[in-house]
Amino acid sequence: MIKHILAISGSLRNTSSNTNILKACAALAPDGVKITLYEGLDKLPYFSPELDGEGAVPVVAVQDLREQLKKADAVIFCTPEYAFGVPGVLKNALDWIVSSGEFYDKPTAVISASPLATGGDKANASLVQTLTVMSAIIKEENKLPIPVVRTKMDAAGNIIDKELETALVQVIRSLV
Ligand SMILES: Cc1cc2nc3c(=O)[nH]c(=O)nc-3n(C[C@H](O)[C@H](O)[C@H](O)COP(=O)(O)O)c2cc1C
Incomplete structure (x- = not known):
């Protein structure tokens, strides 16, 4: 039974649309399901x-990420696309997890949001590929590129688009 979901944003921006989507997901979670935002992406050293x-010597920030992933029953990513790929900070975090294996059999959703009409589909596909090789479970309905995201949120980062809200509820429901 899925009770605790870890949400990981691929953007470090304070006003990130991707982070705001994950905050919206936390508010949309059904009773008994808690979505927690991971906030350590910028604390991780470059992977080697x-x-x-x-x-x-164990790296505290890495141990924390692995611990948070281990405790989570499922994971939701929401990431921007940078130059047709996954942002380096997010890929760096995933590189730390390749050998420790916390994604093995982990139900996972991959959302991407972009001001462009593509919805960051290339970063989405790339992230799916990386997580799949790490043995995450990603159902078709848990892959969601969100196009023209700026028209779907207000200045404060709240979702103002009913269709988007419904799509997010469906992703969470399918994950749970
Ligand atoms: C370095 C850089 C590269 C970008 N490359 C892409 C891209 O390839 N595709 C795309 O859809 N948007 C691209 N963008 C625009 C981002 O989608 C946009 O800045 C988005 O708002 C970032 O997400 P955030 O609001 O969560 O930070 C790029 C932005 C930056 C800063």
Whole structure:
């Protein structure tokens, strides 16, 4: 039974539309399901296998990410697309998880949001590919690119588009 979902945004911007979508997801979660925003993306050092191998000094921020992933029954990503790819900060976080394996069998949703009509579809597909090789479970209905996101949110970051709200509720429901 899925009770606790970890939400990971691929944007470090204070007013990020992707982070705001995850905050909206937290508010849309059904009773008994808690969605927590991961806030350590910018605390992670650049990944190097040498920092992670035998005899390496454990990195607190990495241990925290792994712990949060382990405790989560499911994960929701919402990421921008940078130059047709996944933002480096997010890919860096995932590189830390390749060897420790916290995504194994983890129900996962991949949302991307962009002011463009593509909805960040290339970053979405790339993130799906990376998570799939890490053995995450990603159902078709849990892949959601959100096009023209700025028309769907107000200046304060609230969702003003009913269709988007419904699509997010469906993603959460299908994940749960
Ligand atoms: C370095 C950079 C590269 C970008 N490349 C893309 C891109 O390839 N595709 C796209 O849809 N948007 C691209 N954008 C626009 C982002 O989608 C837009 O800034 C978006 O609002 C970022 O998400 P956020 O609001 O969550 O920070 C790029 C933005 C930056 C800063």
